[in-house]
Amino acid sequence: MIPRYSRPDMVKIWEPENRFRIWFEIEAHATDALAERGVVPASAAQALWKWWDTNPAIDVAAIDAIEAVTKHDVIAFLTWVAEQVGDEARFMHQGMTSSDVLDTCLAVQLTQATDLLLADMDALLAAIKTRAMEHKFTPTIGRSHGIHAEPVTFGMKLAQAYAEFARGRERLVAARAEIATCAISGAVGTFANIDPGVEAHVAAKLGLAIEPVSTQVIPRDRHAMYFATLGVIASSIERLATEVRHLQRTEVLEAEEYFSPGQKGSSAMPHKRNPVLTENLTGLARMVRGYVTPALENVALWHERDISHSSVERYIGPDATITLDFALGRLTGVIDKLLIYPERMQKNLDRMGGLVHSQRVLLALTQAGISREDSYRIVQRNAMKVWESDGAESLMELLKADADVSAKMSAEEIEDRFNLDYHFKHIDTIFERVFG
Amino acid sequence: MIPRYSRPDMVKIWEPENRFRIWFEIEAHATDALAERGVVPASAAQALWKWWDTNPAIDVAAIDAIEAVTKHDVIAFLTWVAEQVGDEARFMHQGMTSSDVLDTCLAVQLTQATDLLLADMDALLAAIKTRAMEHKFTPTIGRSHGIHAEPVTFGMKLAQAYAEFARGRERLVAARAEIATCAISGAVGTFANIDPGVEAHVAAKLGLAIEPVSTQVIPRDRHAMYFATLGVIASSIERLATEVRHLQRTEVLEAEEYFSPGQKGSSAMPHKRNPVLTENLTGLARMVRGYVTPALENVALWHERDISHSSVERYIGPDATITLDFALGRLTGVIDKLLIYPERMQKNLDRMGGLVHSQRVLLALTQAGISREDSYRIVQRNAMKVWESDGAESLMELLKADADVSAKMSAEEIEDRFNLDYHFKHIDTIFERVFG
Amino acid sequence: MIPRYSRPDMVKIWEPENRFRIWFEIEAHATDALAERGVVPASAAQALWKWWDTNPAIDVAAIDAIEAVTKHDVIAFLTWVAEQVGDEARFMHQGMTSSDVLDTCLAVQLTQATDLLLADMDALLAAIKTRAMEHKFTPTIGRSHGIHAEPVTFGMKLAQAYAEFARGRERLVAARAEIATCAISGAVGTFANIDPGVEAHVAAKLGLAIEPVSTQVIPRDRHAMYFATLGVIASSIERLATEVRHLQRTEVLEAEEYFSPGQKGSSAMPHKRNPVLTENLTGLARMVRGYVTPALENVALWHERDISHSSVERYIGPDATITLDFALGRLTGVIDKLLIYPERMQKNLDRMGGLVHSQRVLLALTQAGISREDSYRIVQRNAMKVWESDGAESLMELLKADADVSAKMSAEEIEDRFNLDYHFKHIDTIFERVFG
Amino acid sequence: MIPRYSRPDMVKIWEPENRFRIWFEIEAHATDALAERGVVPASAAQALWKWWDTNPAIDVAAIDAIEAVTKHDVIAFLTWVAEQVGDEARFMHQGMTSSDVLDTCLAVQLTQATDLLLADMDALLAAIKTRAMEHKFTPTIGRSHGIHAEPVTFGMKLAQAYAEFARGRERLVAARAEIATCAISGAVGTFANIDPGVEAHVAAKLGLAIEPVSTQVIPRDRHAMYFATLGVIASSIERLATEVRHLQRTEVLEAEEYFSPGQKGSSAMPHKRNPVLTENLTGLARMVRGYVTPALENVALWHERDISHSSVERYIGPDATITLDFALGRLTGVIDKLLIYPERMQKNLDRMGGLVHSQRVLLALTQAGISREDSYRIVQRNAMKVWESDGAESLMELLKADADVSAKMSAEEIEDRFNLDYHFKHIDTIFERVFG
Secondary structure, rough: OOOOOOOOOHHOOOHHHHHHHHHHHHHHHHHHHHHOOOOOOOOHHHHHHHHHHOOOOHHHHHHHHHHHHOOHHHHHHHHHHHHHHHHHHHHHOOOOOHHHHHHHHHHHHHHHHHHHHHHHHHHHHHHHHHHHHHHHEEEEEEEOOOEEEEEEEEHHHHHOOOOOOHHHHHHHHHHHHOOOEEEOOOOOOOOOOOOHHHHHHHHHOOOHHHEEOOOOOOHHHHHHHHHHHHHHHHHHHHHHHHHHHHHHHHOOOOOEEOOOOOOOOOOOOOOOOOHHHHHHHHHHHHHHHHOOHHHHHHHHHHOOOOOOHHHHHHHHHHHHHHHHHHHHHHHHHHHHHEEEEEEHHHHHOOOOOOOOHHHHHHHHHHHHHHHHHHHHHHHHHHHHHHHHOOOOHHHHHHHOOHHHOOOOOOHHHHHHHOHHHHHHOOOHHHHHHHHH | OHHHHHOOOHHHHHHHHHHHHHHHHHHHHHHHHHHOOOOOHHHHHHHHHHHHHHOOOOOOOHHHHHHHHHOHHHHHHHHHHHHHHHHHHHHHOOOOHHHHHHHHHHHHHHHHHHHHHHHHHHHHHHHHHHHHHHHHOOOEEEEOOEEEEEEHHHHHHHHHOOOHHHHHHHHHHHHHHHHOEEOOOOOOOOOOOOOHHHHHHHHHHHHHHEOOOOOOOOOOOOHHHHHHHHHHHHHHHHHHHHHHHHHHHHHHHHEEEOOOOOOOOOOOOOOOOOOOOHHHHHHHHHHHHOOOHHHHHOOOOOOOOOHHHHHHHHHHHHHHHHHHHHHHHHHHHHHOOOOEOOHHHHHHHHHHOOOOHHHHHHHHHHHHHHHHHHHHHHHHHHHHHHOOOOOOOOOOHHHHHHHHHHOOOOOOHHHHHOHHHHHHHOOOHHHHHHOO | OOOHHHHHHHHOOOHHHHHHHHHHHHHHHHHHHHOOOOOOOOOHHHHHHHHHHOOOOOOHHHHHHHHHHHOOHHHHHHHHHHHHHHHHHHOOOOOOOHHHHHHHHHHHHHHHHHHHHHHHHHHHHOOOOOHHHHHHOOEEEEOOOOEEEEEEOOOHHHHHHHHHHHHHHHHHHHHHHHEEEOOOOOOOOOOOOOOOHHHHHHHHHHHHOOOOOOOOOOOOOOHHHHHHHHHHHHHHHHHHHHHHHHHHHHOOEEEEEOOOOOOOOOOOOOOOOHHHHHHHHHHHHHHHHHHHHHHOOOOOOOOOOOOOOHHHHHHHHHHHHHHHHHHHHHHHHHHHHHEEEEHHHHHHOOOOOOOOHHHHHHHHHHHHOHHHHHHHHHHHHHHHHHHHOOOOOOOHHHHHHOHHHHOOOOOOHHHOOOOOOHHOOOOHHHHHHOOO | OOHOOOOOHHHHHHHHHHHHHHHHHHHHHHHHHHOOOOOOOOHHHHHHHHHHOOOOOHHHHHHHHHHHHHHHHHHHHHHHHHHHHHHHHOOOOOOOOOOHHHHHHHHHHHHHHHHHHHHHHHHHHHHHHHHHOOOOOEEEEEEEOEEEEEEHHHHHHHHHHHHHHHHHHHHHHHHHHHEEEEEEOOOOOOOOOHHHHHHHHHHHHHEEEOOOOOOOOOOOHHHHHHHHHHHHHHHHHHHHHHHHHHOOOOOOOEEEEEOOOOOOOOOOOOOOOHHHHHHHHHHHHHHHHHHHHHHOOOOOOOOOOOOHHHHHHHHHHHHHHHHHHHHHHHHHHHHHOOOOOOOHHHHHOOOOOOOOHHHHHHHHHHHHHOOOOHHHHHHHHHHHHHHHHHOOHHHHHHHHOOOOHHHHOHHHHHHHHHHOHHOOOOOOHHHHHHHH
């Protein structure tokens, strides 16, 4: 966890206090279920909840001090609770193993984290949508291979991003379901010393599904799928960040990360306004992706479990969710305040003297009865002049002045082939598909 | 593609012939849709299908020869088709770009590949289920950290594998939906020169969804998610393979990969029967996982596309699906014919002289009125003898001979605490959860 | 192995024929050493070499046919050799295990592959050096964050690439030493049935070092280091490829991948000349990097070996070396024929109206006695006009016309601050450091 | 950085205070060199060092407070130093850019970290060597595929680990040289505003090499190679950890992680002593490996630099080195105190009734004049009895009682073939190779 790439709500989920609170709830709900089955006295469960109702502070330092002696975190916690609650607390944890608590707690933490991430994605989607609508018909050049191809609109670029993050959101919902399970099944998953009904009760109370069959632990293919999904979302962040970085290049400058009017880009160079936020997002995406492989390697635990996954999860549980949360928030801010320059987009569109329309003229000449070969030759000889002039010449004007063209097409007809709107006639359809 | 790790049905999907067949269908369906819109003559589409109905052979070498001249695979293909079909073929591909064909073709290939993988998983699930039912109540020791913990059944181990692969199957269905989209949207995705209805028609005919918004290409977050899912499934294969490898160790030998009665394990060492298939699966899992990161790196293409993803997909499209198909098939064979040794399982269970039951005796003494501290001391002094004898002594017999124990528990009551069935009372519940 | 990304010399290394040739040499050299020790008759070794001197063809099909029966590749090979050589061949392989042959063979193949890669790097370095010298003083804008910063020369960019690939070459030499070891140490590495001198003899003959201590196999940390090194070199390829892709962007166009004069970029769009080679290299780099993790996962084999590494190496041995060989060759071609546009570089340098020199004027005013705050204000008010004009205005001309500036600096002094050569005074030093 | 997997010396390297100290030294040494060149007054450098000689505390909070205003870490630091030193401090940083300081500082931090790691490896190597010498001739079974193969010694296993970590140490020395470079070359690496001699001076003072050609930053292929090397070492840690985990399995139990005499393995199960340290190391290895790919992705920065690498390095700089330092320390402790059970090794060796010697008897019968086919048949019929008895029968005794054997070999000769020492005759040679 790197403080500068962290936001407090997500950090809180991974702090000891939250973990202890979840542990308590698991234990107390389990005690309820045990009491209902007559395994422990009803008073035991009542005592726990009565204390909890006082909204007690969790004394993390005290628990740590006990752990320093017992060398066991769950026992340390239970001991501390017993000190607070009194004798009735001794019925807690009956028939359970530490992993029942730890793994179910991780499930709760990951669902909490995912709920924040889902809210992040909603905010991002809203920001993208607003800007997409704003620039639905702002013309800009579409580029393949970094080379001008044909016109698109800036809104369409954002619609693509919207559709991609909407898919990401759906994937995240599925990933949440993957890890939202509760296992309270004992030392090797047989329920030898605890009734499966306890698991069902705790699961229901915590908003989790039951784990159909566990070993000592919840199977780690679930978590692998979860972290792989975060890696895909991070890659989508990188894609949009890379787009902004490209657009902000000095030579392109069609959009820029926000800077306040009085802000200095550089103390020495007034032209310096760097896309540092999106470059940062590119790096953060690498990190979130980097956590995928350790998560995949965690799947093949030995027999009913080994504990090699645990250290990995102590890193990537917080790191992947905190980093992604921060990155989604940062990207939302970038999009929300993105400086968009339609004039520059138009200027870039025009910079090749109308060459982006050459294909349409070619087709028009063909339809006007000139053979395809001749049409190509005619257009090309004019296009080459434009190309060689580095866009100083205008293809439209040259075509008007070309006798072979003017013999077949009026000036108006030629101009019509340079109409950007031709390219945008299906933008409504596309927006309908994406935004409904 | 490594021939020894390949199966013919999956290989065929990635061969040029299949690709060309799919290209034809995309072009011909598109021509149908264009004809319906009056963009091209109806006779053009008819001519294509009429030729196709003759079930013509695809002359890959001829197409390659044309490509050697044109340096463009799609044009080479169209040229060859035109040579076969005649003049009417010139209306094909109107308003389309190569990527429309290539990306939609990849979608078809990946859905075909996924359908094979789904069938593979069904076969694997069936094999696991059969063996799970067979050994539903075969006792075996559960191990955490590689150390004996408490009893489970061998069927339960297989039920865990079944549940995991059933999850994998669901994920694969979702992954299939991710990549099963059709894009026929022109050079930068605006449909400038082709009606969106053509895309819808082709999609429907090929069993694909339409891509709501494409650039020049289908967005690669879809493929990233797809290959990430294969990586998770491969990790589950590694898990089950690792279990078999452990069980076949000389000292454990609770199960073995099949070998035929007359087979020699080694020309020199009759005791050598190596788990080479599951070791091989472990390696194959590493490869399928290794393809996840390149797929994630493919997402952030520049602007409306760059072609860096293409070379990656030429490797991982075939390699990931062919390897996973082979691995699933091999694992199914391993499980199907796995030699399972219940006697050895029992022997291993017993090898610690009944120590695995010490917890139950401890609880019984406590319930019989001895303090927990005393109970622990009593059990421990006997357990230690068993431990020091390396399992030669029997905990049960020692307890029977211990006056402090016999004062509180009859021989029968003691024996009852060594009953394996106690641990298996919820196996039915677990199987019900997993197999329904 | 993807044929389109493969070159024949590297492919040959991984073909069965080369493998069998290496196997023979290992066996024959070992037989020599065994004969010298009196373990086998001298005539046995002589018979082998006598046959080998006839330069016999390797009948791969025949060996495969034997393997189909024996299910063992090394035995199949030995059987085939025995058929050719006659009775004396029965003394081959005395005291050796298959892994002795297989692992030592892999070492030879990897050294052969590395020698090709080193030659590739030499060719690449030579190409870069030639172009660097050619453009040692070609001014171009240096960019940080994709934004114009200060001037550099194009040769300096290439010097950076040269230094990076020179480092890569050194790393490759070290990586070659990592894997160039020979192990002929028997079933578990104890030399129980073969004298260590045999290993030493074979190693010397094959140009390998002895493996100081092997298990059944050569330890895989060596190969992990090797493939990790290839991944780093691939990343350097990506870096230079990315530079070219950026330079070829329509708006930048300072360099382009070669295209022949008559070549069409696109049948429809004369402005389309796409950096497809460097995009391709970007994808290939992803693949070579993708092989690093499986190689790292191969290290932790169980005990004296398990065979999980083998399948991984069947993929990545050929795939990583063949892909990298192809990529190095392709990059060499790109650099060798790169179209470099100094005029466009100058135009881009100038496009901001001289703003890149603002820092120097600021310093000059300070040295002329104006306070830093005032100097900044003076320069900024002129710079802002240039910025707002999108480079149409000239900072130099505006400064000359600014009374506060002209009061302190003559026109000549101002012009001097816009001298590019100021930035290039240490280029010689840098080139000396890089090229010696 | 996870506190429980961190050691204070390594953590300190990454704390702000150490960073600020290094920044100061870079700035002060640079000021020395500038003074020597007459660029700044000699008094400026003297003032800096005079203050430094007072061994001033670094007020991290004060610097952070300034950064909160300036939004620039290096400027904040310089401002704070100026407050301490006074007016002379204004000459610091002349002609330098922030990256000159930041990148050179990272080089110093990584060399400091590497020096700790080298010391860690020395300690690990020493621990392994001690135990290897102790058990140089302790017989144990060698296993391929997890299956008993032929005898080795436990010392030999450790010699293998020693050789592997000795290679790792050499790699780490090479990796240290990769990143130990100093760049003070200005905004785009041209030394436009600072003499290359300053860089040379600072480099010499800090024990770094000069970076022959930098952009704005030190090229990231260096760091990629560095982190890749850490990934390889982590994989070697995993290998040795996995060996211990296997040896500690209940059924094998040839070695165990240390536990103190009075320690309880589990409150309920006296047989539970889990290899939790080596399982933990397995997980930590996954993390260190996981950092390799982000480091590789950092190489291809855009043009003269983008800042995407920075966030990645804020994670992996500390995380990879701190985790590896901790892991090396933990592994050293494990080896140092490893409980090794020679009796159990012998018992396991014997558990197959002497089958591991079958090959030697086979060879002896052949040499005694029986055909290979007959010899095999004779040995096999006895070996099978042993196999079927699960090691209860003794191969040696059965052979003695077999008339076909006793006709050719005396009891003594048979016994001789079961001599373990036969396998260990080259252990001295191997140890000589490894330990010198």
